[in-house]
Amino acid sequence: MTANVSSIPPASPSPSPLHAVVADDFEAVNRTIVTQLNSRVPLVETIGQYIIESGGKRLRPLLVLLAARSLGYEGDKHITLATLIEFMHTSTLLHDDVVDESHMRRGKKTANDAWGNAPSVLVGDFLYSRSFQMMVDVGSMRIMAILSGATCVIAEGEVLQLTNIGNPSISEADYFETIQGKTAMLFEAASHSGAVLAEATPEQERALQHYGRYLGLAFQLIDDLLDYQGDAEAMGKNVGDDLAEGKPTLPLIHAMERGTPEQAKLIRQVIRKGGLEQLDDVLAIIHDTGALAYTRVRAEEMADKALAELDALPPSPYRDSMAQLARLAVDRQA
Numbered sequence: 001m002t003a004n005v006s007s008i009p010p011a012s013p014s015p016s017p018l019h020a021v022v023a024d025d026f027e028a029v030n031r032t033i034v035t036q037l038n039s040r041v042p043l044v045e046t047i048g049q050y051i052i053e054s055g056g057k058r059l060r061p062l063l064v065l066l067a068a069r070s071l072g073y074e075g076d077k078h079i080t081l082a083t084l085i086e087f088m089h090t091s092t093l094l095h096d097d098v099v100d101e102s103h104m105r106r107g108k109k110t111a112n113d114a115w116g117n118a119p120s121v122l123v124g125d126f127l128y129s130r131s132f133q134m135m136v137d138v139g140s141m142r143i144m145a146i147l148s149g150a151t152c153v154i155a156e157g158e159v160l161q162l163t164n165i166g167n168p169s170i171s172e173a174d175y176f177e178t179i180q181g182k183t184a185m186l187f188e189a190a191s192h193s194g195a196v197l198a199e200a201t202p203e204q205e206r207a208l209q210h211y212g213r214y215l216g217l218a219f220q221l222i223d224d225l226l227d228y229q230g231d232a233e234a235m236g237k238n239v240g241d242d243l244a245e246g247k248p249t250l251p252l253i254h255a256m257e258r259g260t261p262e263q264a265k266l267i268r269q270v271i272r273k274g275g276l277e278q279l280d281d282v283l284a285i286i287h288d289t290g291a292l293a294y295t296r297v298r299a300e301e302m303a304d305k306a307l308a309e310l311d312a313l314p315p316s317p318y319r320d321s322m323a324q325l326a327r328l329a330v331d332r333q334a
Contacts, residue, residue: 067194094124157181184216
Protein backbone atom coordinates (compact mmCIF):
# COMPACT_ATOMS: atom_id res chain seq x y z
CA MET A 1 0.00 0.00 0.00
CA THR A 2 1.36 3.44 -0.92
CA ALA A 3 2.25 5.65 2.01
CA ASN A 4 0.44 8.96 2.27
CA VAL A 5 2.86 11.57 0.98
CA SER A 6 1.60 14.13 3.46
CA SER A 7 3.12 12.09 6.28
CA ILE A 8 6.60 12.13 4.80
CA PRO A 9 8.65 15.34 4.71
CA PRO A 10 10.46 16.06 1.43
CA ALA A 11 14.23 15.88 1.37
CA SER A 12 15.83 19.27 1.92
CA PRO A 13 19.05 20.49 0.34
CA SER A 14 22.18 20.31 2.43
CA PRO A 15 22.36 23.33 4.76
CA SER A 16 24.41 26.19 3.39
CA PRO A 17 24.80 29.91 4.02
CA LEU A 18 22.75 30.50 0.88
CA HIS A 19 19.73 28.81 2.43
CA ALA A 20 20.41 30.00 5.98
CA VAL A 21 19.26 33.57 5.36
CA VAL A 22 15.82 32.28 4.32
CA ALA A 23 15.78 29.13 6.47
CA ASP A 24 12.26 29.67 7.84
CA ASP A 25 10.92 30.47 4.39
CA PHE A 26 12.61 27.40 2.97
CA GLU A 27 11.02 25.14 5.56
CA ALA A 28 7.67 26.68 4.70
CA VAL A 29 8.32 25.83 1.04
CA ASN A 30 9.08 22.23 2.03
CA ARG A 31 5.80 22.00 3.92
CA THR A 32 3.91 23.51 1.00
CA ILE A 33 5.48 20.99 -1.39
CA VAL A 34 4.07 18.19 0.78
CA THR A 35 0.62 19.77 0.85
CA GLN A 36 0.50 20.52 -2.87
CA LEU A 37 1.69 17.03 -3.88
CA ASN A 38 -1.51 15.65 -2.41
CA SER A 39 -3.57 13.74 -4.97
CA ARG A 40 -6.40 11.22 -4.92
CA VAL A 41 -4.25 9.09 -7.26
CA PRO A 42 -1.51 7.35 -5.21
CA LEU A 43 0.92 7.01 -8.13
CA VAL A 44 0.93 10.78 -8.62
CA GLU A 45 2.05 11.26 -5.04
CA THR A 46 4.60 8.44 -5.24
CA ILE A 47 6.36 9.65 -8.38
CA GLY A 48 6.04 13.31 -7.42
CA GLN A 49 7.62 12.66 -4.05
CA TYR A 50 10.34 10.48 -5.60
CA ILE A 51 11.54 13.17 -7.97
CA ILE A 52 11.20 15.98 -5.40
CA GLU A 53 13.30 13.94 -2.94
CA SER A 54 15.95 12.99 -5.47
CA GLY A 55 18.32 15.72 -4.38
CA GLY A 56 19.37 19.00 -5.92
CA LYS A 57 19.86 22.42 -4.39
CA ARG A 58 16.39 23.80 -5.18
CA LEU A 59 18.01 26.91 -6.56
CA ARG A 60 14.99 28.19 -8.47
CA PRO A 61 12.69 28.43 -5.43
CA LEU A 62 15.64 29.83 -3.50
CA LEU A 63 15.89 32.61 -6.09
CA VAL A 64 12.25 33.53 -5.52
CA LEU A 65 12.77 33.78 -1.77
CA LEU A 66 16.01 35.78 -2.02
CA ALA A 67 14.67 38.15 -4.66
CA ALA A 68 11.49 38.93 -2.74
CA ARG A 69 13.22 39.31 0.62
CA SER A 70 16.02 41.44 -0.85
CA LEU A 71 13.36 44.06 -1.66
CA GLY A 72 11.74 43.92 1.77
CA TYR A 73 8.78 41.68 0.97
CA GLU A 74 6.95 40.74 4.19
CA GLY A 75 3.94 38.76 2.98
CA ASP A 76 3.62 35.00 2.53
CA LYS A 77 2.83 34.56 -1.16
CA HIS A 78 6.52 34.13 -1.95
CA ILE A 79 6.19 30.66 -0.39
CA THR A 80 3.51 29.67 -2.88
CA LEU A 81 5.48 31.24 -5.71
CA ALA A 82 8.69 29.41 -4.77
CA THR A 83 6.83 26.10 -4.51
CA LEU A 84 5.15 26.39 -7.90
CA ILE A 85 8.51 27.28 -9.49
CA GLU A 86 9.91 24.05 -8.03
CA PHE A 87 6.96 22.11 -9.44
CA MET A 88 7.52 23.64 -12.87
CA HIS A 89 11.17 22.61 -12.70
CA THR A 90 10.35 19.11 -11.50
CA SER A 91 7.87 18.59 -14.32
CA THR A 92 10.54 19.53 -16.87
CA LEU A 93 12.91 16.98 -15.30
CA LEU A 94 10.31 14.25 -15.65
CA HIS A 95 9.67 15.13 -19.29
CA ASP A 96 13.37 15.60 -20.13
CA ASP A 97 14.33 12.19 -18.80
CA VAL A 98 11.71 10.56 -21.01
CA VAL A 99 12.86 12.49 -24.09
CA ASP A 100 16.53 11.74 -23.37
CA GLU A 101 15.79 8.12 -22.43
CA SER A 102 17.80 8.74 -19.26
CA HIS A 103 18.29 6.04 -16.66
CA MET A 104 20.10 7.96 -13.91
CA ARG A 105 19.70 11.40 -12.37
CA ARG A 106 21.63 12.56 -9.31
CA GLY A 107 22.81 9.02 -8.70
CA LYS A 108 19.31 7.50 -8.60
CA LYS A 109 17.09 5.79 -11.13
CA THR A 110 15.02 8.25 -13.12
CA ALA A 111 11.26 8.06 -12.66
CA ASN A 112 10.82 6.78 -16.20
CA ASP A 113 13.30 4.00 -15.51
CA ALA A 114 11.49 3.06 -12.30
CA TRP A 115 7.85 3.41 -13.43
CA GLY A 116 7.91 3.80 -17.22
CA ASN A 117 7.56 6.65 -19.67
CA ALA A 118 3.78 7.12 -19.60
CA PRO A 119 3.44 7.59 -15.81
CA SER A 120 6.42 9.98 -15.78
CA VAL A 121 4.98 12.17 -18.53
CA LEU A 122 1.55 12.24 -16.93
CA VAL A 123 2.86 13.07 -13.46
CA GLY A 124 4.92 15.83 -15.07
CA ASP A 125 1.66 17.12 -16.57
CA PHE A 126 0.05 16.99 -13.13
CA LEU A 127 2.85 19.06 -11.60
CA TYR A 128 2.60 21.64 -14.39
CA SER A 129 -1.16 21.84 -13.86
CA ARG A 130 -0.78 22.16 -10.11
CA SER A 131 1.74 24.97 -10.60
CA PHE A 132 -0.84 26.92 -12.61
CA GLN A 133 -3.43 26.40 -9.89
CA MET A 134 -0.94 27.91 -7.46
CA MET A 135 -0.31 30.87 -9.78
CA VAL A 136 -3.98 31.72 -9.37
CA ASP A 137 -3.47 31.64 -5.59
CA VAL A 138 -0.60 34.13 -5.90
CA GLY A 139 -3.13 36.49 -7.45
CA SER A 140 -0.91 38.52 -9.77
CA MET A 141 -1.67 38.77 -13.48
CA ARG A 142 1.82 40.09 -14.12
CA ILE A 143 3.41 37.07 -12.44
CA MET A 144 1.07 34.75 -14.33
CA ALA A 145 2.12 36.42 -17.57
CA ILE A 146 5.81 36.01 -16.72
CA LEU A 147 5.49 32.35 -15.79
CA SER A 148 3.11 31.31 -18.56
CA GLY A 149 5.40 33.01 -21.06
CA ALA A 150 8.37 31.22 -19.53
CA THR A 151 6.74 27.81 -20.01
CA CYS A 152 6.47 28.47 -23.74
CA VAL A 153 10.10 29.56 -23.99
CA ILE A 154 11.24 26.51 -22.00
CA ALA A 155 9.29 24.17 -24.25
CA GLU A 156 10.78 25.84 -27.33
CA GLY A 157 14.26 25.45 -25.83
CA GLU A 158 13.70 21.75 -25.28
CA VAL A 159 12.48 21.32 -28.86
CA LEU A 160 15.51 23.24 -30.12
CA GLN A 161 17.81 20.95 -28.17
CA LEU A 162 16.01 17.91 -29.54
CA THR A 163 16.31 19.10 -33.13
CA ASN A 164 20.00 19.89 -32.58
CA ILE A 165 20.87 16.35 -31.44
CA GLY A 166 23.19 14.80 -33.98
CA ASN A 167 23.73 18.15 -35.71
CA PRO A 168 27.39 19.26 -35.66
CA SER A 169 26.67 22.44 -37.64
CA ILE A 170 25.06 24.58 -34.94
CA SER A 171 26.86 27.80 -34.03
CA GLU A 172 27.76 29.20 -30.65
CA ALA A 173 24.87 31.63 -31.03
CA ASP A 174 22.50 28.72 -31.69
CA TYR A 175 23.81 27.00 -28.58
CA PHE A 176 23.20 30.06 -26.39
CA GLU A 177 19.66 30.41 -27.78
CA THR A 178 19.00 26.81 -26.78
CA ILE A 179 20.32 27.06 -23.22
CA GLN A 180 18.58 30.39 -22.69
CA GLY A 181 15.31 28.59 -23.31
CA LYS A 182 15.82 25.22 -21.71
CA THR A 183 17.70 26.35 -18.58
CA ALA A 184 18.15 30.08 -18.05
CA MET A 185 14.50 30.98 -18.65
CA LEU A 186 13.24 29.40 -15.42
CA PHE A 187 16.05 31.01 -13.39
CA GLU A 188 15.06 34.33 -14.95
CA ALA A 189 11.36 33.77 -14.30
CA ALA A 190 12.08 32.89 -10.65
CA SER A 191 14.03 36.04 -9.82
CA HIS A 192 11.83 38.24 -12.03
CA SER A 193 8.56 37.05 -10.48
CA GLY A 194 10.03 37.45 -6.98
CA ALA A 195 10.83 41.05 -7.83
CA VAL A 196 7.32 41.70 -9.16
CA LEU A 197 5.80 40.17 -6.03
CA ALA A 198 7.87 42.57 -3.91
CA GLU A 199 6.72 45.55 -6.02
CA ALA A 200 10.21 46.35 -7.23
CA THR A 201 11.06 49.57 -9.01
CA PRO A 202 11.44 49.19 -12.80
CA GLU A 203 15.22 49.29 -12.41
CA GLN A 204 15.25 46.63 -9.68
CA GLU A 205 12.81 44.44 -11.60
CA ARG A 206 14.97 44.56 -14.73
CA ALA A 207 18.10 43.89 -12.67
CA LEU A 208 16.65 40.80 -11.00
CA GLN A 209 15.27 39.51 -14.28
CA HIS A 210 18.70 39.78 -15.91
CA TYR A 211 20.45 38.43 -12.81
CA GLY A 212 18.44 35.21 -13.09
CA ARG A 213 19.10 34.95 -16.81
CA TYR A 214 22.87 35.30 -16.47
CA LEU A 215 22.94 32.98 -13.48
CA GLY A 216 21.06 30.29 -15.41
CA LEU A 217 23.43 30.62 -18.37
CA ALA A 218 26.44 30.28 -16.08
CA PHE A 219 25.00 27.14 -14.48
CA GLN A 220 24.30 25.49 -17.81
CA LEU A 221 27.75 26.34 -19.18
CA ILE A 222 29.38 24.71 -16.17
CA ASP A 223 27.05 21.70 -16.50
CA ASP A 224 28.22 21.27 -20.07
CA LEU A 225 31.84 21.66 -19.02
CA LEU A 226 31.48 19.10 -16.23
CA ASP A 227 30.13 16.57 -18.70
CA TYR A 228 33.72 16.29 -19.95
CA GLN A 229 35.72 16.68 -16.76
CA GLY A 230 33.37 16.20 -13.81
CA ASP A 231 33.28 13.63 -11.06
CA ALA A 232 30.71 11.03 -12.17
CA GLU A 233 29.84 10.03 -8.59
CA ALA A 234 29.36 13.63 -7.49
CA MET A 235 27.30 14.51 -10.56
CA GLY A 236 25.14 11.40 -10.39
CA LYS A 237 25.67 10.74 -14.09
CA ASN A 238 28.46 9.49 -16.30
CA VAL A 239 31.10 11.69 -17.87
CA GLY A 240 30.37 11.96 -21.60
CA ASP A 241 26.60 11.56 -21.36
CA ASP A 242 26.05 14.57 -23.64
CA LEU A 243 28.43 13.12 -26.21
CA ALA A 244 26.69 9.76 -26.03
CA GLU A 245 23.41 11.50 -26.88
CA GLY A 246 24.97 13.49 -29.73
CA LYS A 247 24.42 16.89 -28.06
CA PRO A 248 26.63 19.61 -29.58
CA THR A 249 27.42 21.64 -26.47
CA LEU A 250 29.91 24.53 -26.25
CA PRO A 251 33.02 22.42 -25.54
CA LEU A 252 32.42 20.50 -28.76
CA ILE A 253 31.47 23.59 -30.77
CA HIS A 254 34.65 25.39 -29.69
CA ALA A 255 36.80 22.30 -30.30
CA MET A 256 35.46 22.04 -33.85
CA GLU A 257 36.15 25.73 -34.47
CA ARG A 258 39.71 25.65 -33.10
CA GLY A 259 40.81 22.13 -33.98
CA THR A 260 42.52 20.89 -37.10
CA PRO A 261 40.33 19.80 -40.03
CA GLU A 262 40.93 16.19 -38.98
CA GLN A 263 39.96 16.89 -35.38
CA ALA A 264 36.83 18.78 -36.42
CA LYS A 265 35.87 15.96 -38.77
CA LEU A 266 36.17 13.38 -36.00
CA ILE A 267 33.98 15.39 -33.63
CA ARG A 268 31.37 15.95 -36.34
CA GLN A 269 31.26 12.22 -36.96
CA VAL A 270 30.87 11.46 -33.27
CA ILE A 271 28.06 14.02 -32.83
CA ARG A 272 26.17 12.52 -35.77
CA LYS A 273 26.65 8.98 -34.52
CA GLY A 274 26.46 9.45 -30.74
CA GLY A 275 27.94 6.89 -28.38
CA LEU A 276 31.15 6.81 -26.39
CA GLU A 277 33.40 4.62 -28.54
CA GLN A 278 35.68 7.58 -29.30
CA LEU A 279 35.33 9.43 -25.99
CA ASP A 280 39.08 9.36 -25.29
CA ASP A 281 39.83 10.85 -28.71
CA VAL A 282 37.25 13.58 -28.22
CA LEU A 283 38.56 14.38 -24.73
CA ALA A 284 42.07 14.73 -26.16
CA ILE A 285 40.84 17.18 -28.80
CA ILE A 286 38.87 19.16 -26.24
CA HIS A 287 42.04 19.41 -24.16
CA ASP A 288 44.23 20.36 -27.11
CA THR A 289 41.91 23.15 -28.24
CA GLY A 290 41.35 24.66 -24.78
CA ALA A 291 37.62 24.10 -25.16
CA LEU A 292 36.96 23.57 -21.45
CA ALA A 293 38.93 26.66 -20.47
CA TYR A 294 36.97 28.65 -23.04
CA THR A 295 33.66 27.32 -21.70
CA ARG A 296 34.68 28.28 -18.17
CA VAL A 297 35.61 31.79 -19.32
CA ARG A 298 32.16 32.21 -20.88
CA ALA A 299 30.55 30.94 -17.65
CA GLU A 300 32.59 33.42 -15.61
CA GLU A 301 31.47 36.21 -17.94
CA MET A 302 27.84 35.30 -17.26
CA ALA A 303 28.44 35.14 -13.51
CA ASP A 304 30.13 38.55 -13.57
CA LYS A 305 27.14 39.99 -15.43
CA ALA A 306 24.82 38.51 -12.81
CA LEU A 307 26.88 40.07 -10.03
CA ALA A 308 26.80 43.47 -11.71
CA GLU A 309 22.99 43.43 -11.77
CA LEU A 310 22.91 43.19 -7.98
CA ASP A 311 24.17 46.78 -7.72
CA ALA A 312 20.56 47.86 -8.23
CA LEU A 313 19.53 46.27 -4.91
CA PRO A 314 19.96 47.69 -1.40
CA PRO A 315 22.66 46.01 0.75
CA SER A 316 21.30 43.03 2.68
CA PRO A 317 22.16 39.43 3.61
CA TYR A 318 19.80 38.35 0.82
CA ARG A 319 21.78 40.27 -1.79
CA ASP A 320 24.97 38.79 -0.34
CA SER A 321 23.54 35.29 -0.79
CA MET A 322 22.66 36.02 -4.39
CA ALA A 323 26.23 37.17 -4.95
CA GLN A 324 27.52 33.93 -3.40
CA LEU A 325 25.18 31.99 -5.65
CA ALA A 326 26.69 33.62 -8.75
CA ARG A 327 30.15 32.56 -7.58
CA LEU A 328 28.93 29.07 -6.77
CA ALA A 329 27.68 28.75 -10.33
CA VAL A 330 31.22 28.67 -11.67
CA ASP A 331 33.07 27.15 -8.69
CA ARG A 332 31.03 23.97 -8.24
CA GLN A 333 32.16 20.47 -9.17
CA ALA A 334 28.71 18.89 -9.55
